[in-house]
Amino acid sequence: MFVARDVLIDLQHITKVFPPDTVALSDVSVSFEAGEIHALVGENGAGKSTLMKVFYGLERRDAGDIFFRGAKVEFRTPREAIAAGIGMVHQEILLIPEYTVWQNIVLGAEPVRAFGIIDVDRAREVVRQKIEEFQFNLDPDALVGDISVAARQKVEILKLLYRNVSVLVLDEPTAVLTPQEIPQLFAELARLRDKGHTIIFISHRLDEVLTLSDRVTVMRRGKIVGTSAASELTKEDLARQMVGREVLFTSRRQPQEPGEIVFHAQGLNCSDTEHRARLHDATVEVRAGEIVGVAGVEGNGQFELVNAIMGLAPMTSGTLEVKGKDITHADILTRRTLIAFVPQDREKMGASVAASILEDAIMTHHILDPRFRTWRGLGLNYRHAAEFVDQIRDQFTVSMGHSSDPFNSLSGGNQQKVILGRELLLETPFVLMDQPTRGLDVGSIEYVHQLLLDLRSKKRAVLLVSADLDELFMVADRIVVMCQGEVVADLATDATSREEIGYYMLGGKEVAHAETGS
Numbered sequence: 001m002f003v004a005r006d007v008l009i010d011l012q013h014i015t016k017v018f019p020p021d022t023v024a025l026s027d028v029s030v031s032f033e034a035g036e037i038h039a040l041v042g043e044n045g046a047g048k049s050t051l052m053k054v055f056y057g058l059e060r061r062d063a064g065d066i067f068f069r070g071a072k073v074e075f076r077t078p079r080e081a082i083a084a085g086i087g088m089v090h091q092e093i094l095l096i097p098e099y100t101v102w103q104n105i106v107l108g109a110e111p112v113r114a115f116g117i118i119d120v121d122r123a124r125e126v127v128r129q130k131i132e133e134f135q136f137n138l139d140p141d142a143l144v145g146d147i148s149v150a151a152r153q154k155v156e157i158l159k160l161l162y163r164n165v166s167v168l169v170l171d172e173p174t175a176v177l178t179p180q181e182i183p184q185l186f187a188e189l190a191r192l193r194d195k196g197h198t199i200i201f202i203s204h205r206l207d208e209v210l211t212l213s214d215r216v217t218v219m220r221r222g223k224i225v226g227t228s229a230a231s232e233l234t235k236e237d238l239a240r241q242m243v244g245r246e247v248l249f250t251s252r253r254q255p256q257e258p259g260e261i262v263f264h265a266q267g268l269n270c271s272d273t274e275h276r277a278r279l280h281d282a283t284v285e286v287r288a289g290e291i292v293g294v295a296g297v298e299g300n301g302q303f304e305l306v307n308a309i310m311g312l313a314p315m316t317s318g319t320l321e322v323k324g325k326d327i328t329h330a331d332i333l334t335r336r337t338l339i340a341f342v343p344q345d346r347e348k349m350g351a352s353v354a355a356s357i358l359e360d361a362i363m364t365h366h367i368l369d370p371r372f373r374t375w376r377g378l379g380l381n382y383r384h385a386a387e388f389v390d391q392i393r394d395q396f397t398v399s400m401g402h403s404s405d406p407f408n409s410l411s412g413g414n415q416q417k418v419i420l421g422r423e424l425l426l427e428t429p430f431v432l433m434d435q436p437t438r439g440l441d442v443g444s445i446e447y448v449h450q451l452l453l454d455l456r457s458k459k460r461a462v463l464l465v466s467a468d469l470d471e472l473f474m475v476a477d478r479i480v481v482m483c484q485g486e487v488v489a490d491l492a493t494d495a496t497s498r499e500e501i502g503y504y505m506l507g508g509k510e511v512a513h514a515e516t517g518s
Contacts, residue, residue, distance in 0.1 A: 008032055016059060020401075030224055034198055035197070036215060037193050038214065046222065056086065058088075087165035087168055094156070100141050101155055105127050105155060105162050106162065111126065127158070148344075168197065170189075172203060207235060216238065220242060253456075257289075268283070279315075282305060283487060289457070289461075294479075295505060305465075311332045340423040344434040351407055351415065353415075357403050357406070358385055416438070431461065479493055
């Protein structure tokens with residue numbers, strides 16, 4: 001049963017308009033109580049992140065009042081919010097790539113010795129203890145620029161927990177965590193709540209929202225739909241409030257006989273700069289009309305597999321083929337004529353966030369498709385490019401302003417939709433997707449899953465890397481499991497279980513390469 005507490009944060013009649021006429025927040029009023037975990041849910045672009053950025057001092061509101069601990073406040077910068085005991089983990093990772101993990105975590109709150117000299121040994125030890133406490137599998141001395149998106153998200157979370165803030169605002173904190181890591185985070189958040197901390201939790205994962213939260217507020221199109229005790233809601237209730245219709249949570253994958261082998265990776269081996277093996281004799285194949293999922297605990301070779309396929313990481317041995325064409329030593333552009341690619345990191349690999357929406361939407365198309373070029377290929381056909389952006393906007397329900405607006409003016413979810421649209425509209429036989437639904441709302445995830453099934457029905461071959469086992473079981477025909485850089489299992493989805501996949505992920509069975517059925 002939900003227990004009423006004292007109101008700690010009260011946002012009244014908040015309005016925010018992005019020029020020229022995009023209404024992000026319309027007369028929003030909501031309160032957050034001391035010592036509760038309060039979830040904010042809604043579709044991409046519903047205003048959740050914008051509302052929290054207004055509260056945190058990252059965005060200026062156009063109207064409304066903010067009250068904190070009963071007093072009217074005006075946080076002009078995040079520094080002022082942090083000084084008041086409020087911390088925020090952003091959907092966009094805000095770390096210094098050239099600094100190590102421990103340096104990023106203690107930055108601005110470093111332990112010091114006499115004369116203000118940073119106590120490096122103490123700082124590293126405190127960070128190491130935090131890493132062990134959460135079992136986050138981070139190297140405190142690793143450069144942030146060299147670690148995966150999931151690892152960077154963990155650094156962001158640890159950075160706040162290191163500061164022991166009284167209010168944590170978490171914007172999609174579990175989107176890049178593995179299923180094994182999420183319960184550890186939730187246990188710590190529950191402990192913090194029980195000690196009086198207030199946690200505002202933005203998420204699209206409705207099961208997590210209902211598991212973790214005391215109360216849930218639903219937003220839609222910049223307005224509040226309602227606030228309820230989590231114990232009074234179901235996943236179906238939340239989805240209906242978020243998107244205004246029923247959402248299916250069951251698989252619609254129909255039996256289908258796969259065709260010829262489209263993608264074949266044989267015996268891939270890859271080492272890092274320290275000559276440690278990151279991929280060991282990895283073999284994967286995908287047939288026409290087949291979706292193959294890749295499962296594994298973060299850091300077990302999935303990232304390296306993706307990079308090897310796209311030519312972004314050097315292989316020490318192994319071969320790659322798409323539609324019978326050897327691309328083992330091909331350049332990236334040649335690979336792009338055969339492979340549509342949705343990377344896990346939309347900011348570093350999927351787009352140029354400082355460029356315009358149009359420029360990001362037409363990437364690769366403007367080189368491979370002659371319709372994007374003017375007569376004799378001397379310039380860009382802006383009319384066709386604009387029509388293409390409109391097609392992505394309409395087909396993938398992107399909430400956006402003008403195509404000339406900067407890409408980073410879009411919410412994270414809408415950025416992902418543009419990238420998905422751009423890649424899925426490439427006419428390639430093979431589609432490689434690395435965490436494609438990260439940061440998407442439940443309605444958009446349902447739509448992406450249907451897009452994947454449509455690709456399958458059109459006999460395209462799809463390799464889907466996902467940390468979400470529910471997603472893999474919903475759309476994949478087969479699931480290959482990676483552990484310590486090896487493919488340790490290759491199982492038909494309908495002939496296995498989440499427990500068996502999880503067992504392989506954790507190295508619980510003897511490594512054995514299963515037959516692919518070829």
